[in-house]
Amino acid sequence: MNGPKIYFTIPLFGGIGITQTTVSSFVVMLLLCIAAVVLGSNLQKRPSRRQVLVEKGVTMLYDMVESTMGKHNSYWTPYIGALFLSSICGSFIGMTGIFRSSTADLSTTVTWALMTSFICWGCSIKRNGVGGWLKGFTEPIVVMTPMNLVSEIAQPISMAFRHFGNIAGGSVLTSLVYSALATVSAAVLGLVGKSVIVGVLVLTVGAALLYSGVKTKKLVRKIFGIVFAVTGALSLLGLTGVPYLEVGVPGILSLYFDIFSGGVQALVFSLLTMVYVGNACPPPEEA
Template identity: 85%
Template sequence: MNGPKIYFTIPLFGGIPITQTIVSSFVVMVCLCVAGILLGRNLQKRPSRRQVLVEKGVSMLYGMVEDTMGKHNAYWTPYIGALFLSSMFGSYIGMTGIFRSSTADLSTTVTWALMTSFLCWGCSIRANGVLGWLKGFTEPIVVMTPMNLVSEIAQPISMAFRHFGNIAGGSVLTSLVYSALATASAALLGLVGKSVLVSAVILLIGAVLLINGVREKKMARKIFGVVFLVTGILALLGLSGVPYLEVGIPGILSLYFDVFSGGVQALVFSLLTMVYVGNACPPPEEA
């Protein structure tokens, strides 16, 4: 697996490379803006089904932010929602086969993590002043200053690498599975295709399993029947280069590595952002 490709370079400030990550991020941003305009227009007192679903989602988001950060921090909800949707769809866009997942690039997750750190520092400075913020690095004792600094540095690093590692790791594993299945397809067809008799027997077994599975409604027999049937047909036709085993199996793995993992990582990143920013913005009476 290689890094994001550079499509072209803008000749400004020494050259600004336009990579796959930038294009994917821009596409996600445009899609979210268009979706927001379409879902937020023509609001009525007697809501339609679309409006009910949108209002329910927005209410859930506001409730999650208020429960995690406190009601006084409810104004952070649009930012948290934008961060969550950008992260989730930035991971899902890689499933199109056209664009690369923007979250599979470390520069994306590092930028988001640094934004969280800057927001925390800005809220602390606003609440306590610059001297009060700097004083937090030396409490409770001066000896703790190095550890406090390490903690502030480790926070964005851990957030960035956690998100990036899960998405990029899933992409690498999926690529390895595709490569392994393509090799297995060629090896199996090459082995079966050496004998016409063996190919015919495999074809016959597949037909029997498929018919029996359809009659008795057995999913396992249907699957093995289709695999044996396709293997026999391709072997008889001499099409040993068809990677037919790649059909279906990677899709099951994609449900976890792409769909489930992408959604979970977006939620975890958003929750960590809410926790860190919420701690830096306590209620007015506590501040």
């Protein structure tokens, strides 16, 4: 699996490469802006179903931010919401087959992680001043200064690599499964297609299993019946190059790696951001 492809280069500042990740990120940003305008327009006192769902989602987001960061930090909700939606949509856009997942590029997650770190440092400086912020690296004892520095550096690195690793790893594994299933499809069809008798036999067994599965409502028999029937039919037609086994199995993997893992990583990244920023912005009485 290769990195993001460079479409073209803008001749500024030594060359700015426009990659697949750049295009995917701008597409996600454009879609989110359009959704915000459409969902936020024509608000009524007697809300429609669409408005009720939007208000419920916004309320849930504010409740989550306030419960994690405190009510005094509720003004961070738009940022957290934008971060979560950019992350989950950036992962889901790879399922289109046209765009590459923006979160499968380390530069994307590193940028988000650095933004979180800069926000934390800015909040600490705003509350304690530059001297108070620097003093935090030498407490409780001077010997701890290297460990504190390592902790500050490791925070964005761990956030970035966790998100990137899960999405990119899922993409690599799915690609390997696609390649393996294509190879198996060609091998099976080549083996069955050597004899017309074997092809007819496989087709007959598949039809029998499919009929039995429909009659008894057994899903396993239906699946094997379809596989055997398609194998026999393609071998008799001489279509040995059709990767028919790629249908279905990668879809199941996609449910986990693209949908479940993408959603979980977006939630985890947002929660970690809320925790780190919340620690840097304690309630006024604690500050």
